[in-house]
Amino acid sequence: MASKETRLRVISLYKELHRLGREYPDPAYNFHKKLRGLFEKNRNLTDPQEIEKAIKLGEYIRNETLALYSLRKYRHLKRMYPQDSPTDPLP
Numbered sequence: 001m002a003s004k005e006t007r008l009r010v011i012s013l014y015k016e017l018h019r020l021g022r023e024y025p026d027p028a029y030n031f032h033k034k035l036r037g038l039f040e041k042n043r044n045l046t047d048p049q050e051i052e053k054a055i056k057l058g059e060y061i062r063n064e065t066l067a068l069y070s071l072r073k074y075r076h077l078k079r080m081y082p083q084d085s086p087t088d089p090l091p
Helices: 004-021 031-041 048-080
Strands: none
Touching: 004 031, 004 048
């Protein structure tokens, strides 16, 4: 059985990923269903090393999702400004 602090880490990670999934850009991907499936698949892990490995994978997914959102915001801002405008308005 996992320790209480590990359990709290997993629950916190799940909640954070669930919140991030609300704004996932591709609705056909079904982020929440895949997230729940992955967490349920690893529900019965007992080996501390395997649990830590699963947590690291979840943290990696979180970081990649955040990077995807940052890239999406950057692309949106880039589209808002014309390409041929000078970057420095002062001569």
